[in-house]
Amino acid sequence: MEAAKLPYDRSYNFSAGPATLPTEVxxxxxxxxxxxxxxxxxxxxxxxxxxxxxxxxxxxxxxxRQLLSIPDNxxxxxxxxxxxxxFAGVPLNLLKTGKEGKPTVDYIITGDWSKKAxxxxxxxxxxxxxxxxxxxxxxxxxxxxPDQSTWKLTPxxxxxxxxxxxxxxGVCFNTLPTFPEDAVVVCDMSSDFLSRPIxxxxxxxxxxxxxxxxxxxxxxxxxxxxxxLGRQLQICPSALNFKKQADKASMLNTPSTYPVYICGxxxxxxxxxxxxxxxxxxxxxxxxxxxxxxxxxxxxxELFVTDPKVQSMMNVPLRxxxxxxxxxxxxxxxxxxxxxxxxKLGLVNLKGYRDLGGIxxxxxxxxxxxxxxMLCEFMKQFQAQNPPL
Amino acid sequence: MEAAKLPYDRSYNFSAGPATLPTEVxxxxxxxxxxxxxxxxxxxxxxxxxxxxxxxxxxxxxxxRQLLSIPDNxxxxxxxxxxxxxFAGVPLNLLKTGKEGKPTVDYIITGDWSKKAxxxxxxxxxxxxxxxxxxxxxxxxxxxxPDQSTWKLTPxxxxxxxxxxxxxxGVCFNTLPTFPEDAVVVCDMSSDFLSRPIxxxxxxxxxxxxxxxxxxxxxxxxxxxxxxLGRQLQICPSALNFKKQADKASMLNTPSTYPVYICGxxxxxxxxxxxxxxxxxxxxxxxxxxxxxxxxxxxxxELFVTDPKVQSMMNVPLRxxxxxxxxxxxxxxxxxxxxxxxxKLGLVNLKGYRDLGGIxxxxxxxxxxxxxxMLCEFMKQFQAQNPPL
Numbered sequence: 001m002e003a004a005k006l007p008y009d010r011s012y013n014f015s016a017g018p019a020t021l022p023t024e025v026x027x028x029x030x031x032x033x034x035x036x037x038x039x040x041x042x043x044x045x046x047x048x049x050x051x052x053x054x055x056x057x058x059x060x061x062x063x064x065r066q067l068l069s070i071p072d073n074x075x076x077x078x079x080x081x082x083x084x085x086x087f088a089g090v091p092l093n094l095l096k097t098g099k100e101g102k103p104t105v106d107y108i109i110t111g112d113w114s115k116k117a118x119x120x121x122x123x124x125x126x127x128x129x130x131x132x133x134x135x136x137x138x139x140x141x142x143x144x145x146p147d148q149s150t151w152k153l154t155p156x157x158x159x160x161x162x163x164x165x166x167x168x169x170g171v172c173f174n175t176l177p178t179f180p181e182d183a184v185v186v187c188d189m190s191s192d193f194l195s196r197p198i199x200x201x202x203x204x205x206x207x208x209x210x211x212x213x214x215x216x217x218x219x220x221x222x223x224x225x226x227x228x229l230g231r232q233l234q235i236c237p238s239a240l241n242f243k244k245q246a247d248k249a250s251m252l253n254t255p256s257t258y259p260v261y262i263c264g265x266x267x268x269x270x271x272x273x274x275x276x277x278x279x280x281x282x283x284x285x286x287x288x289x290x291x292x293x294x295x296x297x298x299x300x301x302e303l304f305v306t307d308p309k310v311q312s313m314m315n316v317p318l319r320x321x322x323x324x325x326x327x328x329x330x331x332x333x334x335x336x337x338x339x340x341x342x343x344k345l346g347l348v349n350l351k352g353y354r355d356l357g358g359i360x361x362x363x364x365x366x367x368x369x370x371x372x373x374m375l376c377e378f379m380k381q382f383q384a385q386n387p388p389l
Numbered sequence: 390m391e392a393a394k395l396p397y398d399r400s401y402n403f404s405a406g407p408a409t410l411p412t413e414v415x416x417x418x419x420x421x422x423x424x425x426x427x428x429x430x431x432x433x434x435x436x437x438x439x440x441x442x443x444x445x446x447x448x449x450x451x452x453x454r455q456l457l458s459i460p461d462n463x464x465x466x467x468x469x470x471x472x473x474x475x476f477a478g479v480p481l482n483l484l485k486t487g488k489e490g491k492p493t494v495d496y497i498i499t500g501d502w503s504k505k506a507x508x509x510x511x512x513x514x515x516x517x518x519x520x521x522x523x524x525x526x527x528x529x530x531x532x533x534x535p536d537q538s539t540w541k542l543t544p545x546x547x548x549x550x551x552x553x554x555x556x557x558x559g560v561c562f563n564t565l566p567t568f569p570e571d572a573v574v575v576c577d578m579s580s581d582f583l584s585r586p587i588x589x590x591x592x593x594x595x596x597x598x599x600x601x602x603x604x605x606x607x608x609x610x611x612x613x614x615x616x617x618l619g620r621q622l623q624i625c626p627s628a629l630n631f632k633k634q635a636d637k638a639s640m641l642n643t644p645s646t647y648p649v650y651i652c653g654x655x656x657x658x659x660x661x662x663x664x665x666x667x668x669x670x671x672x673x674x675x676x677x678x679x680x681x682x683x684x685x686x687x688x689x690x691e692l693f694v695t696d697p698k699v700q701s702m703m704n705v706p707l708r709x710x711x712x713x714x715x716x717x718x719x720x721x722x723x724x725x726x727x728x729x730x731x732x733k734l735g736l737v738n739l740k741g742y743r744d745l746g747g748i749x750x751x752x753x754x755x756x757x758x759x760x761x762x763m764l765c766e767f768m769k770q771f772q773a774q775n776p777p778l
Contacts (some may be wrong), residue, residue, distance in 0.1 A: 011429030015436040020648055026422055026431050033419035034412075040400030040737060042415050044605040044651065047404040080469040080607065081628045084642035089627030123623055126763055143691065211643055216433040218607040219644030234512055235624050237477030239470045253473035254600055256607030256645060257407055262433065348429060348435055 004346035004374055012371035016167050016315060016351035016362040017191065017212040025060065025265040025366075034061040043261045048254050057255070059211055060264030066273055067267055070200050070223060075246045077222040078260045082209035083113065083190045085240065086220065087120035089184055090205065092236035094159050094228065094244070095127050103128050103158035108151070109135040110173075111142045113165025117188060118161070127233060128158065131306065142169045142308045158231075159184040159204060165192035165213070165312050167362070168353045170305050172312035176202055184228065192314050193221070194365060198278040204228050213314070213364045215263035218256040279365050286363050286372040288311040294318060299385045304356070319358040323389030330357020333389070336360055338382055347375055390770055392764055393735035401760035404738035405556050405704060405751040406580065406601040414654045414755075432650045437643050446644070449653030456656055456664055459589050459612060464635045466611040467649045471598035472502065472579045474629065475609065476509035479575055479594065479623035482632070483548050483617065484516050492517050497540070498524040499562075500531045500555025505575060507550070511609035516622060517547065531558045533696045537566055548573040548593060554581035554701050556601070556751070557742045559694050561701035565591055571647070573617065581703050582610070583659065584754060585669040593617050602703070602753045604652035607645040661756065668754050675761040676702040676751050682765040683707060689772045693745070708747040712778030719746020727771055736764055 004012055013020040036043050039052045046053040061076045070076065079085070097103050105128050107118035113375050121130045134151045136142050153160065160183050165172040172192065176199070179185050184204035193208035200206065205224045211217035222242060227242040238252060245252050261377070269281055291311065294301045304317040324333035331339075331351070335358055341349050352358040363372055393401055402409035425432050428441045435442040450465045459465065468474070486492050494517050496507035504526070508518045523540045525531050542549065549572050554561040561581065565588070568574055573593035582597035589595065594613045600606035611631060618632040618642040627633050627641060634641050659668055680700065683690045713722035720728075720740070724747055728740050741747040752761055 008423040009427070009429060010424055012561065013430055013434055015434065015439070018435060018437060020434050021431060023423075026433070030419050030422035033415055034397040038398070040398060040735060041402055042410060044407065044415070045402055045404065045409050046407060048407060048606065050404070050738065080471075080474070080645070081626075082469070082642050085469070085626060085628040088628070092626070120627060123627075126624075161676075209643060211646075212572065212760075216647050217437065217643045218648055237470075237474060237626070237629070238473040238509060238512075239477070240626070253471050254407065254598060254606045254646070256469070257600075258605050259607055259645065259647065274398065346429060349439065372561055 001378060003344065005374065006346065011346045011348040012367065012374060014360075014362050014375070016353070016360060017209070018217045019212050019362060019364045020366045021216070021262070022221060022269045022366045025262065025269050027127050028265055029262060041200070044064065044258045046257065048251055048257050056261050056264060057250070060260055060267060063264060063271055065220070065268035067194060067270060068198065068223075074200060074227050075224050075226055075229070076365065077224065077238055077242060077245050077250045078255050078263070079220045079222055079240070079250065080218065080256050081240070082217065082220050083188050083207065083209070084116070084187070086207045086222065087117040088123070089222075089240045089242070090117070090159070090161060090207075091121045091124045091128060092240060094184065094186070094205070095124070095233055096231045097158050099156070104131050104154045105129070105133050106133045106134045106154050106157040106160040108160065108162035109137070109162065110145050110171050111136075112168045113166055113188060113190075114161070114163040117163065121161070130254055131157070133160070134367060136171070142166065142171060143305055145171060145173065145310050153180070155180075157183070160184045161186045161188070163188040163190075165189070165314055167191040167315050168317070168356060170312040170315040170317050170360075171310050172314070174309065182349055192312070194279060195283050195313060197276045199296060210259065210263050214268045216259045219259035221263070259380045266366075282369060283313045283363070283365065284369070286369055289372050289376050290316060290361060290363070293379050297383055299381070301379065314362060314364060316361045316363075317352055317356055317358060322386070326357060329354060335359055337386065341382065342375070342378055345374070345378060347371075347378060390734060390767060392733065395735065400735040400737040400739055401756065401763060402510070403749070403751050403764070405742070405749060406598070407606045408751060408753045409755045410605070410651070411658045411755045413657065414651065414658050417654055420649060423745070433647045435641055435646065437646050442646060445650050445653060446639070449649055449656060452653060452656035452660055453610070456659060457587065457589055457612075459734045462615050463589060464613050464615055466631060466634050466639045467644050467652070468609045468611055468629070468634060468639065469607065469645050469680055470629070471600070471606065471609055472596065473505070473579070475596045475611065476506045476511070478629045478631070478707065479506070479512045479548070479550060479596075480517060481629060481666050482512045482621045483573065483575070483594070484512050484622055486547050488545070493520050493543045494518070495520050495522045495543050495546040495549040497522045497549065497551035498526065499534050499552065501557045502555055502577060502579075503550070503552040506552065510550070520546070522549070525560070531560060533563070534560060534562065535701050538678065541559070542569070544569075548575045550575045550577070552577040554578070554703055556580040556704050557745060559623050559701040559706050560699050561703070561706040563586060563698065567679070572766070581585075581701070583665065583668060584672050584702060585666045596703060597732065599648065599652050604655045605648045608648035608652050610652070655755075671758060672702045672754065675756070675758055678765055679705060679750060679752070680763050682768050686768070686772055690768065703751060703753060705750045705752075706741055706745055706747060707750070711775070715746060723775055724748055726775065731764070731767055734763070734767060736760075736767060
């Protein structure tokens with residue numbers, strides 16, 4: 001098999017995040033690096049309060065609003081710190097509900113990230129009770145999502161938190177769960193953000209670190225229904241205070257100016273090609289190809305998540321056991337060989353998450369169909385050439 | 390006067406931050422944008438846990454350690470959220486001192502930023518008493534720093550906080566104040582970071598947003614003495630928890646990967662040219678030229694800070710009254726004309742801070758001596774051609 005011949009000798013990058021970006025976005029960033037549109041400055045050098053930069057920032061917000069059809073009663077914030085900072089930001093900003101007594105918050109745990117979010121909320125146990133609605137580690141090892149009939153939602157909870165897609169184990173809510181009409185639904189969409197059209201009006205807060213599906217690390221997107229602003233605790237750091245940031249159009253302090261600029265280019269790249277319907281069609285096609293290749297392998301490649309209802313379009317952890325002992329990073333001899341040979345062909349970052357071992361294919365928005373086609377071809381060839389030991 | 394002829398038609402950028410970057414740094418970033426050193430990836434696309442990126446990150450830390458001669462008993466963290474996030478981060482990380490009773494924290498207020506830091510600490514009044522050691526607004530309108538003999542330090546305070554340089558009004562501690570031997574000194578150095586050699590061992594914590602003197606917005610540097618790690622309150626968000634971040638080499642969560650890379654290039658640029666002694670000599674020369682030009686104007690240009698002991702090498706707010714009424718942004722007709730004519734020549738972002746009006750010259754590390762020379766030449770010519778009304 002020939003190594004990939006990509007522009008600039010670039011690899012197909014299957015990293016789980018930070019992740020591959022559209023080549024056109026990087027080209028534009030490169031071309032504008034020394035002097036952005038005759039402004040005399042690089043975007044990195046611009047005062048965040050200058051007209052030229054505020055236009056970049058506002059355009060990014062408007063493009064995102066257009067992409068997701070975000071209703072007018074939602075604010076879009078560009079903050080910092082990633083999803084991990086928002087794990088604290090969510091309770092810090094939503095607990096002052098105006099009701100009597102200590103509020104309860106509901107957490108749905110379907111993997112490592114939603115577990116971390118719940119653990120962070122527990123640090124604020126002086127301010128709220130954390131109710132675990134469901135924890136699919138018990139009994140399911142995070143391999144599936146238990147039926148909603150088994151969930152224990154709290155009537156009148158301050159909010160319900162979940163993560164649409166779990167990056168590590170690749171479990172995904174492919175459809176929106178059914179929640180009570182008046183529930184404040186808070187969702188970490190970091191790893192499937194902008195991968196399909198969604199109905200934003202079903203959510204109270206959506207947040208996402210940009211570095212998987214929407215840009216580089218350092219920009220964190222928060223979409224919040226305006227009536228939820230003002231529920232912050234006094235102990236909420238100002239830079240993390242959704243209300244204060246919304247009042248200042250995300251410029252209470254200096255935002256992460258360059259990463260937001262790149263996000264804007266990424267949003268515009270999606271819009272130019274057809275918006276979320278286009279991305280969704282692409283992402284479905286990529287996922288179909290990969291899952292079909294795995295199915296055709298007759299068990300040579302083993303999926304971690306076998307229930308098609310909750311399989312992710314974004315992250316697919318898989319194993320190649322085929323005999324031999326695992327090393328201390330949970331890698332079998334075949335897996336080590338797979339990762340090394342793929343890398344030689346320009347298919348990189350396929351090593352699985354360190355605790356889980358094996359292989360993980362992440363195929364975010366910017367990973368092209370050609371990349372997945374080449375990976376699937378490689379997988380077939382690898383299987384043919386490397387029978388079980 | 391001829392417009393500046395700079396490479397790439399770039400302007401001399403006097404922005405107070407985000408601010409000008411070395412041309413060589415931007416060139417390298419541009420050249421490495423599509424494929425960093427044959428890695429097949431842009432730095433923006435790299436997994437923060439990949440070897441190629443960890444090397445970039447570690448190199449940035451090592452270069453900073455070398456530049457500032459940071460002793461081994463200090464950790465260097467690259468976090469997110471800028472100084473504003475650290476205004477909360479400081480009390481959240483330093484209040485559990487192990488002593489009985491509610492701790493007192495000492496704040497020295499010499500301008501808008503140190504005032505904001507103190508106000509943020511007051512949000513944690515359930516956890517500490519905030520003592521204002523001195524507030525130079527009273528009586529001095531933040532134009533000078535009252536003599537240390539008037540300060541009211543608290544014996545046994547959990548920490549003493551101050552800011553070396555006030556970006557808005559240009560008041561600067563040009564020498565380190567004298568503090569008790571066992572004091573935990575915490576310093577916001579955002580706007581004069583890396584502008585001169587300092588004795589890090591005098592400080593408990595130094596922090597700085599990178600976007601003035603050390604890189605782009607989105608990277609926040611924290612230098613902390615290791616024995617101070619572990620004093621965080623339970624309510625401290627994990628991503629802002631110095632101890633948790635130090636334990637994970639600043640990778641508890643995804644750091645702001647690209648801004649840190651640019652910081653690293655900036656550090657290396659300083660090292661290549663001679664380190665902090667070189668920068669300090671440059672910065673002194675630039676400041677001398679500007680202050681001399683102002684002095685030579687015989688009052689045409691009026692300084693906000695007239696006491697040489699506390700004048701800043703970095704930010705110099707000044708006024709051109711010369712008759713006429715100020716507009717609602719506190720700009721006189723001469724100032725408006727000054728800013729507009731300077732911009733036509735490629736001298737940009739000279740408008741003063743919005744509350745203060747007038748002109749502000751920010752001349753951070755990356756602003757070249759040539760830029761200041763041209764500005765001073767322009768100032769003389771402007772004065773000659775625009776007599777008082």
